[in-house]
Amino acid sequence: MEPSGGQRMERRQLEYFVAIVEHGGFTAAARALRVAQPSLSRAVGNLERDLGVTLFHRVGRRAVPSAAGEALAERARLVLRDLQALRAAARALGEGPVGRVDVAATSSSGLQPVVGIVAELRERHPGVTVSVSSAASAAEVVAMVAQGRCEAGVCGSAARPTGHGLTAHYLRDEEFLLVSPPGTGPAGGGTVRPEELRGMRFVTTGPNTAVRDLFERLSATVGELTVAAEVADRGIVLPMVLEGVGAALMPDGWAGLARRAGAAVHRFAPPERIAQWLVHRGGPLTSAGQAFVDTTLARTADRAPGAE
The missing domain is CATH 1.10.10.10 (Winged helix-like DNA-binding domain superfamily/Winged helix DNA-binding domain)
Structure with missing residues (x-):
């Protein structure tokens, strides 16, 4: 053209x-x-x-x-x-790095690690401002970065995000937890086996999200799992759980908030995990974008197993 x-x-x-x-x-x-x-x-x-x-x-x-x-x-x-x-x-x-970086993130990634990255970035580069846009799925994060709507993105995906000229960095394994109303949930300490979910009611997100995919897989395996409520805004999942609408499958970034609010939090045995990724364009980044990427990767390396 x-x-x-x-x-x-x-x-x-x-x-x-x-x-x-x-x-x-x-x-x-x-x-x-x-x-x-x-x-x-x-x-x-x-x-x-x-x-x-x-x-x-x-x-x-x-x-x-x-x-x-x-x-x-x-x-x-x-x-x-x-x-x-x-x-x-x-x-x-x-x-030094200055300006604004637009970041796309799914809700769990927006909570962690993005909150921690922003706090660390603020200490390292006070001239950088981070604007976070919410995405419903990893595919939406990838699309927002590929289309230039955002400069970088953080999301959970079982497979490495590829194509569109993007670069993807593995960050960590995000763990899914069972969060249930106060005083409810399986007995037996802090862990739960999938078969113990049978007969439970759940608050879940809509289709094509990592949480919903896990719910569908567990439902097909265990059976008798009921959707009590389906929500588009993930921010209201925990309030619904606390009101007793049902239990929920939530990423580990929500664990601290859920416990402080009084919800019962259980890990799965064996653990249910999904890889978390940082994605950005392969070409030149703004100084703010590069600072975000560098801080994210440095933070990940600092928290890697065996790191001092």
């Missing part, structure tokens, strides 16, 4: 274009960017003329990307990321 007539595609045009895609219309994008809507419309109109294609279809008050617009949106995000990386690299020569 080459500009016609020798015109140059400007960074501001790409920023305006991506904002319209992200916000679903010119009015919302102008408000988010704090620019006049006529200026936004003029810049995008110039971009459409330069490229010789229609980038948006107007449907009511919404601006829906055309096929060409959808193709350009992904590339535009990556171009803007690269430009940001170049500017940040130049500033970092004199100031």
Whole structure:
């Protein structure tokens, strides 16, 4: 897709274009960017003329990307990321890592290790700000990074995330736990065997999540597991458990909070685990993005078995 007539595609045009895609219309994008809507419309109109294609279809008050617009949106995000990386690299020569890094994370990974990484990053590089976007699944994390919506991502996946020009680093094995209402759950200490779940009611997340996949596997193996409630927002799983709606399968990052809230927490015997990964683009990162990646990998190495 080459500009016609020798015109140059400007960074501001790409920023305006991506904002319209992200916000679903010119009015919302102008408000988010704090620019006049006529200026936004003029810049995008110039971009459409330069490229010789229609980038948006107007449907009511919404601006829906055309096929060409959808193709350009992904590339535009990556171009803007690269430009940001170049500017940040130049500033970092004199100031150290500065700026903002956008990170995608599933809810369990957002709790741990991302919370710990942000705290450590704050100590090492106070000029770096982390913005965390929630994702429902590992596939969504990968898509958000591949499309340039986020610079890095943390997620749990049984297989190493591959493709899209991404680099994946193994971080640790995340362990799933049984969390049940106060005073309930299997007897016999802090461990539970899968067959002891038979007849229990569960609060679970929706399809295509690691927790739901584990529930379905245990249900097929053990039988007589009932879904008491299915939620999209994982943040309300623990409150539902505490209210007695049912038990839940939760990643180990929630263990401390669950215990402090009074829930009963059991480990599985044998343990139920899934690999946790850091993913990022294989190309240049912003100084903030590189600081996030370096801090994550250093933190993982410090906590590896046998590390002093």
